[in-house]
Amino acid sequence: MFRFISESNQWIVINYTIVFIFVCSGLSLYYLPLFDFRPYRIGTNIPRGMEIPKDAEQPLFETTFIMEKGGQRKEFTLNDYPDSTWKFIDSKTVQVKEGYIPPIHDFSVADRKTGKDLTDSVLRHKGYTFLLIAPYLERADDSNFGDIDQLYEYAQTYNIPFYCLTASTAKAIQRWRDITGAEYPFCITDETTLKTIVRSNPGLLLLKDGTIINKWSHNQLPNGAKLSLPITQSALGKMPQDSVPGKILEIILWFILPLTLLTLADRLWAWSKWVRLKEKKDKQRLYQLFNKKKSKMRKKIVAGNWKMNLNLQEGIVLAKEINEAMTAEKPNCDVVICTPFIHLASVAQVLNADLVGLGAENCADKEKGAFTGEVSAEMVKSTGAQYVILGHSERRQYYGETAEILKEKVQLALKHGLKVIFCCGETLEERESNRQNAVVKAELDGSVFNLTAEEWKNIVLAYEPIWAIGTGKTATSDQAEEMLCYIRSTVAEKYGKEVAEETSILYGGSCKASNAPELFSKPNIDGGLIGGASLKAADFKGIIDAWKK
Numbered sequence: 034m035f036r037f038i039s040e041s042n043q044w045i046v047i048n049y050t051i052v053f054i055f056v057c058s059g060l061s062l063y064y065l066p067l068f069d070f071r072p073y074r075i076g077t078n079i080p081r082g083m084e085i086p087k088d089a090e091q092p093l094f095e096t097t098f099i100m101e102k103g104g105q106r107k108e109f110t111l112n113d114y115p116d117s118t119w120k121f122i123d124s125k126t127v128q129v130k131e132g133y134i135p136p137i138h139d140f141s142v143a144d145r146k147t148g149k150d151l152t153d154s155v156l157r158h159k160g161y162t163f164l165l166i167a168p169y170l171e172r173a174d175d176s177n178f179g180d181i182d183q184l185y186e187y188a189q190t191y192n193i194p195f196y197c198l199t200a201s202t203a204k205a206i207q208r209w210r211d212i213t214g215a216e217y218p219f220c221i222t223d224e225t226t227l228k229t230i231v232r233s234n235p236g237l238l239l240l241k242d243g244t245i246i247n248k249w250s251h252n253q254l255p256n257g258a259k260l261s262l263p264i265t266q267s268a269l270g271k272m273p274q275d276s277v278p279g280k281i282l283e284i285i286l287w288f289i290l291p292l293t294l295l296t297l298a299d300r301l302w303a304w305s306k307w308v309r310l311k312e313k314k315d316k317q318r319l320y321q322l323f324n325k326k327k328s329k330m331r332k333k334i335v336a337g338n339w340k341m342n343l344n345l346q347e348g349i350v351l352a353k354e355i356n357e358a359m360t361a362e363k364p365n366c367d368v369v370i371c372t373p374f375i376h377l378a379s380v381a382q383v384l385n386a387d388l389v390g391l392g393a394e395n396c397a398d399k400e401k402g403a404f405t406g407e408v409s410a411e412m413v414k415s416t417g418a419q420y421v422i423l424g425h426s427e428r429r430q431y432y433g434e435t436a437e438i439l440k441e442k443v444q445l446a447l448k449h450g451l452k453v454i455f456c457c458g459e460t461l462e463e464r465e466s467n468r469q470n471a472v473v474k475a476e477l478d479g480s481v482f483n484l485t486a487e488e489w490k491n492i493v494l495a496y497e498p499i500w501a502i503g504t505g506k507t508a509t510s511d512q513a514e515e516m517l518c519y520i521r522s523t524v525a526e527k528y529g530k531e532v533a534e535e536t537s538i539l540y541g542g543s544c545k546a547s548n549a550p551e552l553f554s555k556p557n558i559d560g561g562l563i564g565g566a567s568l569k570a571a572d573f574k575g576i577i578d579a580w581k582k
């Protein structure tokens with residue numbers, strides 16, 4: 034079913050509606066009702082509202098006469114009134130039809146002291162008249178009496194009549210005078226009429242030629258700047274222009290607009306959620322593709338990365354030992370040792386290239402030329418090496434190798450016939466904020482996903498979580514498997530499932546003979562890039578032997 038708002042956000046609409054109702058009711062109570070449906074609304078001419086049209090319907094009365102004759106009583110009307118033999122007993126008159134009642138039929142003003150009817154002089158006055166309406170002064174709010182007195186002074190300054198209409202007793206009027214210092218005249222008007230005129234006790238009415246120009250609650254009486262000009266030149270003397278349809282529209286907008294914005298935001302949120310879910314499902318589908326059993330199509334590799342640990346003599350000794358170990362017992366995976374540049378040529382001499390591959394730990398991002406201290410891919414290749422490690426986190430971290438620099442290096446290494454062991458991995462902080470996938474994807478996107486499918490055949494990937502390198506803290510086999518599965522799915526997205534199935538992806542980071550069997554048993558882990566444990570032939574062989582378990 035189509036929804037305007039999601040279930041989880043429904044509460045906002047409900048709460049907003051409740052708050053909206055309360056705010057509208059509160060405003061109506063504190064000021065005046067938002068809509069005035071009574072006969073004394075702004076714009077009404079009171080004398081006109083009191084008029085009875087000439088052809089107006091008159092009330093109809095019927096009189097019944099009770100007569101008696103010979104002990105028998107009977108009722109008659111004027112139409113069948115009997116002869117004089119009947120004796121009149123009683124009569125009753127009832128109104129059978131109501132006549133026309135004008136909308137304003139109960140407005141009168143009487144002087145409190147003399148009782149003189151002032152209705153006409155109030156309503157027929159040419160110009161403005163202030164009427165302070167206070168049905169019962171004993172319960173009137175006196176907190177704004179300062180504003181009332183100021184208005185009275187203003188009225189006096191500009192010769193505007195000012196009356197207080199009330200239904201209160203003389204005692205209540207005196208009490209009000211004592212409290213507020215009121216000097217304006219008090220007149221008597223029917224209590225119900227006063228309550229109908231304005232829903233505020235006290236409230237203020239401004240008449241002009243008998244027409245209601247404006248009305249105010251005691252909480253919003255005109256004051257200050259509004260009283261600085263004569264009433265004819267001030268906004269005070271003008272009828273507000275807000276029409277009922279305009280007000281209705283304004284209220285609808287206040288209600289609808291925020292809800293429309295909320296609905297749009299909600300729909301956007303629901304849509305992005307749907308997109309994220311879809312992406313997740315697509316990824317999961319890819320994961321599932323690679324999550325079954327290890328492919329026989331791709332190479333299993335154990336590669337050592339000696340880093341900057343051994344001098345030339347030590348390196349040659351280690352290389353010989355590894356070579357001998359591999360000769361004595363053939364490995365059932367590819368074995369590679371990656372050494373510092375100065376070892377390459379010498380180590381190449383002692384290795385059986387069919388059993389142990391050789392690689393560099395780095396190469397230059399320039400082809401050739403005046404780059405003092407650099408070693409080009411071509412130079413590496415010329416030593417007899419077949420591999421080069423690129424993108425290692427230590428190169429990124431300590432030597433500022435960016436994705437762009439690495440992209441250049443990868444291109445040059447491939448151009449000169451080297452296979453690239455390309456490293457990627459996240460920091461501890463990135464993993465803790467669950468950004469490992471995005472980080473790894475960005476590293477691949479930035480440096481190797483630009484390669485052609487043909488070039489890709491010479492790429493080996495190595496996932497090395499930075500927090501596990503040389504720390505003794507290995508990623509669990511499940512963590513490593515999950516990441517490698519994710520990496521393979523990104524390769525599949527880029528190059529297709531078949532290429533992804535053929536890509537060897539290694540795990541690196543505190544990998545040892547003790548944890549290698551568990552790690553290598555995972556369907557997506559095709560071997561290891563080994564640091565510390567590659568510096569002793571026995572340790573390194575222990576890891577290589579994990580493939581035999």
Ligand SMILES: O=C[C@H](O)COP(=O)(O)O
Nearest residue numbers: 338502503542543564565
């Ligand atoms: O290249 C190798 C990795 O940096 C792993 O080093 P590690 O085995 O000493 O933790």
